[in-house]
Amino acid sequence: MDLSYSHEHEAFRAEVRAFCSAHADRAPKSYLGEEARAWQRLLIEHGYAARTVPKQYGGYGAEPDLLKSRIIAEEFLAAGLPMGMSNQGISMLVPTLLELGSEEQKKRWIGPTLRGEVIWCQGYSEPGAGSDLAALTTRATEDGDDFVINGQKIWTSTAAQADMIFCLVRTEPDKPKHEGISYLIFSMKTPGIEVRPLVTMTGRAEFNEVFFSDVRVPKTQIVGQRGQGWLVANATLRHERGMLGDPNQAGTRLHAVIRLMEEEQVDGRRLMDNPVLRDHLLKLQARVLAMEMHGLRLLTAAAKGEDLGLARLIVKLQGCELNHQLAGFANDLLGELGILYGDSPHLRSSGEWQTRFMFDLGLIIGGGTAQIQKNIIAERGLGMPREPKAAG
Amino acid sequence: MEFALTDDQRMMQESVGRTLERVSSLDAVRRGDSAFEALKALAVPGIMIPEEHDGQGLHLLEAALVAEQLGRHVARMPFLGSAVMAPLALRGTSWLEKLARGEIAAGVAISEHAAGARDGAGVALRNGKLEGSTLFVLDFEADVYVVAERNGALYLVSAAAKGLTRTLLPTIDATRSIGKLEFDRVEAEPLNAPPGTLARMIDAGRIVLAADTLGAAERMLEKAVAYSKERKQFDRVIASFQAVKHLCAELAAEIEPARALVWYAAYAFEALPEESRRLAAHAKAHLSEIGPFVARTATEVHGGIGFTDLLGLHYWFKRIGFNRQILGGPERVRDDAARAQGWLGN
The missing domain is CATH 2.40.110.10 (Butyryl-CoA Dehydrogenase, subunit A, domain 2)
Structure with a gap:
């Protein structure tokens, strides 16, 4: 155990910190638009985004060093600056193409995706294929040099803004379900695609449904081998699960809760001076600390190329749950103010806590439900057997 | 940046574990055998006593690793008070050598x-x-x-x-x-102990109790998983029922991050003394919360037999219950964590 950083890493931290103070005025207000893209290009140029993506594909080309990646995240957080873009194209498609894409696909798509010039959406889940994703039925039938796609996707975030989609389709309907799937990439402007917003409990349309009617896609736009889409998709799902349980997020959220308790008053008394609320805060603080330290343990192992197995498998479940608990507690701290919404007078933080409490429930369900996570922990982490298949 | 145990620490922990496997079997626990003599051979009583006083001169993290093993094996021996807390008060006295050599407790x-x-x-x-x-x-x-x-x-x-x-x-x-x-x-x-020694003793004791609970909880989960893979009902091992798997998964999901918290608090005792009070309190309180959750759930996975004396599960259950109250129950300990970060207002 030694939580101090080496000279090399401390020097790197100083470099990142200097960058942050020199360029703070160029930070974009929104994560979309030209200002955001300019920021992204600046970060890539300095190696603070797309850090380990090879230069020839538009990245910075640094050797992977998880500690440096962490230092970047810590310093940007401390400076209150937005990190590099983290849309589904960058966090899921790029790693997949790097691992399994053809040379041409890498050259054509990775650079523009990293620079925010091409926005992607993910076409995985279907109304009948959620937790059992491999049961998907969107068909891609061969017709000359093309596939013709028919079917429906759901839970497609950013589908309305997306230029492109990475999509799982069934190309071999006669094969066992895991072996008949292919991973296709195609333009969202292809004729036959219809996007319908899906309004959630937050009142916003964070997701969409996407309908395909005779959508023609050249066969060359397959990633990996035909029929191996399940393996390709699993490469991306691994990246998604890592993303959803980011323990730093809980730390940031805890600080916001602490501020809330120090600033809000009831009957002229700070919330922090209420022993019951304070005790609850402390319980959550211990959980956040545990998850942060757990993250450092995983980081140390990953930097050495070790896989801690069970310890890694619990992150999505615990991380999402903890974030949700923090948001729920913040709503309790707000009390009656916590039921205000929209543009109500007296609303705090633009209703952020209310929205998060609802949206986080979506994160507990999405990317592998909590129940699926528990199956994975039990089966892969604890070696317990799978549920036998039901008869019929 | 290295958030991991060293090879030496791992080896030390394993050798304590192997010894306890032998001298703190369930039968030995039932008889009330002490593991003191066997662990004396591994110099455990002097683990935190400086080398010039015949001790091992190790740190609280190593003591926590031993405590984790003691909890795993529900071992009986003077450790928390005698090997961890008392030496902090006895620095500079002639008692240290005797303690280190295991001549007295x-x-x-x-x-x-x-x-x-x-x-x-x-x-x-x-x-x-x-x-x-x-x-x-x-x-x-x-x-x-x-x-x-x-x-x-x-x-x-x-x-x-x-x-x-x-x-x-x-x-x-x-x-x-x-x-x-x-x-x-x-x-x-x-005793001419430096100012603050009493608080340091309490912090050290709380961390070691948390580590003891961690070990006991880990063992209870292992027992629950092993039992569920053997026990058959409705023509299936009960480990294949999602209801049972999810219980075990929840326990693992609580235990894994708790381990990181215990390591961190133990490391901070010497490395970050200004943070030590808060972290010791958090480790103690958090393990006092998840420990009983693990204890009851692991017992439930065993069903009726877990509730009896036959498997001896209750030794772990009770050890965890004891650890929760000693040196302050969770609410009281959390108050210390609040005080340590200036949250008590006046």
Whole structure:
């Protein structure tokens, strides 16, 4: 155990910190638009985004060093600056193409995706294929040099803004379900695609449904081998699960809760001076600390190329749950103010806590439900057997 | 940046584990055997005592790793008080060598300062002699006691001192020994421990209790998983039922991050002393919350047989329950964490 950083890493931290103070005025207000893209290009140029993506594909080309990646995240957080873009194209498609894409696909798509010039959406889940994703039925039938796609996707975030989609389709309907799937990439402007917003409990349309009617896609736009889409998709799902349980997020959220308790008053008394609320805060603080330290343990192992197995498998479940608990507690701290919404007078933080409490429930369900996570922990982490298949 | 155990630490922990496997089997636990002699051979009593006093000169993190093994094996031996807390008070005295060599054991009588005074307990110095009483004295079967007076000053009292009455307090946990000391003008040696020593003893004790609970909880989960893979109902091993799998997964999901918290608090005891009070309190309180959750759930996975004496699961269940209350229950300990970060207002 030694939580101090080496000279090399401390020097790197100083470099990142200097960058942050020199360029703070160029930070974009929104994560979309030209200002955001300019920021992204600046970060890539300095190696603070797309850090380990090879230069020839538009990245910075640094050797992977998880500690440096962490230092970047810590310093940007401390400076209150937005990190590099983290849309589904960058966090899921790029790693997949790097691992399994053809040379041409890498050259054509990775650079523009990293620079925010091409926005992607993910076409995985279907109304009948959620937790059992491999049961998907969107068909891609061969017709000359093309596939013709028919079917429906759901839970497609950013589908309305997306230029492109990475999509799982069934190309071999006669094969066992895991072996008949292919991973296709195609333009969202292809004729036959219809996007319908899906309004959630937050009142916003964070997701969409996407309908395909005779959508023609050249066969060359397959990633990996035909029929191996399940393996390709699993490469991306691994990246998604890592993303959803980011323990730093809980730390940031805890600080916001602490501020809330120090600033809000009831009957002229700070919330922090209420022993019951304070005790609850402390319980959550211990959980956040545990998850942060757990993250450092995983980081140390990953930097050495070790896989801690069970310890890694619990992150999505615990991380999402903890974030949700923090948001729920913040709503309790707000009390009656916590039921205000929209543009109500007296609303705090633009209703952020209310929205998060609802949206986080979506994160507990999405990317592998909590129940699926528990199956994975039990089966892969604890070696317990799978549920036998039901008869019929 | 290295958040991991060293090879030496891992090897030390494994060798303690192997020894306990032998001397702290369930049968040995039932008989009330002590693991003290066997762990003396591994120099465990002197783990935190400086090398110049015949100890190993190791840190609280190593002590926590030993405690994790003691919890795993529900082992009986004077450790928390005698090997971890007392040496902090006895620095600079000639008692350290004897403690390190395992020739004597030291009890620790500071409960009133950590968990509050019950039944009017409290020790006061009058005319150079100790008077009053103290409860929940740790490692009670000892040759000497480190005693905290009401104002926090520390004294050493011989178990054979005139005017000292010792009463063993039976507890739910058959693997621990605690008791009551009553003082009737008892001769005591003032200890010249540096200011803050009492708080450091409490912090060290809380971290070690958290580590003990961690080990006991890990073992209970392992037992639950192993049992569920053998036990058949409805023609299936019960481990294949999602209801059972999800219980075990929830326990693993609580235990894994808790381990990182315990390591961190133990590391911080020496490396980040200004953070130590808060982290020790958090480790103790958090493990006191998840420990009983693991204990009851792992027992439930075993079904009716887990509730009986046949498998001895209750030794772990009770050890975890004991650890939760000793040196302060979670609410009280969390109050210390609040105080340490200036959240108590006045």
